[in-house]
Amino acid sequence: MKRTSAFTLTLLAAAAALVPAATGARAAAGPGQVCFWTEPGQHGQAWCYAPPGYAEAENGTQRHAYSFDSRVGDSVYAISYTTSNCLYREIRRDDYSENWEWAQKIDGVSDNKMGCEQG
Numbered sequence: 656m657k658r659t660s661a662f663t664l665t666l667l668a669a670a671a672a673l674v675p676a677a678t679g680a681r682a683a684a685g686p687g688q689v690c691f692w693t694e695p696g697q698h699g700q701a702w703c704y705a706p707p708g709y710a711e712a713e714n715g716t717q718r719h720a721y722s723f724d725s726r727v728g729d730s731v732y733a734i735s736y737t738t739s740n741c742l743y744r745e746i747r748r749d750d751y752s753e754n755w756e757w758a759q760k761i762d763g764v765s766d767n768k769m770g771c772e773q774g
Contacts, residue, residue: 684724689731689746691720695754699771706766724751732754732768735760
């Protein structure tokens, strides 16, 4: 059996500390946020929104948010733009989905319905 020196182990541990977390690692939504992931089960690329206002979905989640977790105190609204109007889907406090039916609809998130129709 080959022996590994303490120096080599120290170098390996230091190198491992420099490697970023895997893309598929789950990151929980923090207080006051709703987070969306590009894959079911809260995996893949993540993007989080915190009120107030409207924000376009980012980090690959626009029209590709297959799961979400909300820790926002009040409801927020997923917004989807169509060719003639817009739709909203209410996301309530502590709401979540591991395989969201709105995955291919979300364009952004707002703290209000923005005059959209329920979708």
